[in-house]
Amino acid sequence: MSKPEWNKKIKNHLIDQTESITELKESTWQNIDKELFPTVKKKKRRRRTKQVIVSIAGAAMIMLFIMFSSNEQGLAMMQSIREIFVEEKKQIVELEGNKEVRDVHLNKNYQLEYVLYVDESYYKVIEQENSDLILPKMEFEDIDVPEISMEIMQHTDISKDELIDEVITEITDSGLTINQEEEVMYPLESLVIKGVGNTEEYANPGDTPIHRYYIKDTGSGQLFLIKQVYFLTAAEGHGVRLNSMLETFEVISNN
Amino acid sequence: MTSQDKKLIKKIKKGNQRAFKQLYEIHSNYALRTAYAITRNQSDASDIVQETFIRVYRNIDSFDVSKPFKPWFYQILINESKRYLKKMSQVEMNVEFEHVLDYLFYFSNEGDMSIREDIEWGIEQLDEIHRLVITLKYLNGFSVKEIAEMLEVNVNTIKSRLFKGRKQLKLILGGTNNE
The missing domain is CATH 1.10.1740.10 (RNA polymerase sigma factor, region 2, helix turn helix motif)
Known part of the structure; x- marks a missing residue:
């Protein structure tokens, strides 16, 4: 028997002898699915309840900061309140109908006076002079991937209307068209302004950029501007993940 | 890819x-x-x-x-x-390669088992190292170089393991070393 014939014989034998294991393909997937993407049986309605509870808790904490941060006892109280934000917790993220339980880590910025939980398996936080920039952890060296980012900025010397004008100018100057401008409750109570590029201008329509801005007015002359940048194909991935992180955004006060 | x-x-x-x-x-x-x-x-x-x-x-x-x-x-x-x-x-349950060869010679002379049963027995009885390279080569179609990289051993070692593995199977089927 020639060498190729032997080789073929051995291969056929191996395929034949391992045929029965393929019956376990589906059950093996079920185990993987259960381990990686555990289903969380929670009613959607509960998210709203949770949001209300979080908002009440957040407002209470702001009040306590204001009340107690002016003296020594107050500072100690503030410290303990800071400890209320656990360093790590689990968060449910719903992507394309599937629910994922993610480990998220607390990112505190006392200068910008906010906290936010970050999914550090996907993202990293870069502290800049006047803002925090959240970028994908994975660096794409050889592939040209459109920008994905979330920048958190604080404004105290500008009115809300002026900030809205600035955002609108920035979107239109980037060549994007505004397709959403409205008050929203999710991921945080704020005004959202969203700009989308023209798909016809991109070789791959999926690369069309989306710039989403949230303007959060704390009501005390303090405005937060959160700018998210992603692209059409990533809308159901990063677009959702960025908002899930933003859902945990809380204002803290150092005054 | x-x-x-x-x-x-x-x-x-x-x-x-x-x-x-x-x-x-x-x-x-x-x-x-x-x-x-x-x-x-x-x-x-x-x-x-x-x-x-x-x-x-x-x-x-x-x-x-x-x-x-x-x-x-x-x-x-x-x-x-x-x-x-x-x-x-x-x-620990793996059979030493040399030990397997003795059995292979025995069965190759018996002639009362079907060819397929012989091969089954042979592959099953190969020690982990030889079974692995035979599987990667013939089932998955990897080249010798790819197997060497995967197992982090040099190419000649893989060639040697493949040669020995093939040799066993040929002996089981009553072939000769020269085939």
Whole structure:
């Protein structure tokens, strides 16, 4: 028997002898699915309840900061309140109908006076002079991937209307068209302004950029501007993940 | 790497679970066959493939998409298989290669067993090292160089293991060393 014939014989034998294991393909997937993407049986309605509870808790904490941060006892109280934000917790993220339980880590910025939980398996936080920039952890060296980012900025010397004008100018100057401008409750109570590029201008329509801005007015002359940048194909991935992180955004006060 | 693998991996990196399921659909059959050929135990093979895919998903960020996926994937699968075999204390059950040869000579002269039964017996009785290279070469179609890289041994060692593995099977079938 020639060498190729032997080789073929051995291969056929191996395929034949391992045929029965393929019956376990589906059950093996079920185990993987259960381990990686555990289903969380929670009613959607509960998210709203949770949001209300979080908002009440957040407002209470702001009040306590204001009340107690002016003296020594107050500072100690503030410290303990800071400890209320656990360093790590689990968060449910719903992507394309599937629910994922993610480990998220607390990112505190006392200068910008906010906290936010970050999914550090996907993202990293870069502290800049006047803002925090959240970028994908994975660096794409050889592939040209459109920008994905979330920048958190604080404004105290500008009115809300002026900030809205600035955002609108920035979107239109980037060549994007505004397709959403409205008050929203999710991921945080704020005004959202969203700009989308023209798909016809991109070789791959999926690369069309989306710039989403949230303007959060704390009501005390303090405005937060959160700018998210992603692209059409990533809308159901990063677009959702960025908002899930933003859902945990809380204002803290150092005054 | 096939362009399909590349597209799927890019999507998985962005968190697309459906893309991960598609990747499973493409590679799971041969992964299961390979794990089964190595362990000869269906339950263990399923567990190994399960762990392999979980590791792939959790470490997909570290995978360089400019490199081929299959060798990276099978390296994880092989490591999982070894870990599993060690854990299950099955390594001790492997028969020494030289010992197997004695049996092969015996059966090759008996002539009362079917050819297929002989091969089954031979592969099953090969020690882990020889069974592994034979499986990677003939079931998965990897080149000698790729197997060497996966197992982190030199090319000549793999050639030698393949030669010995093939030789056993030929002897079982009543062939000669020169074939």
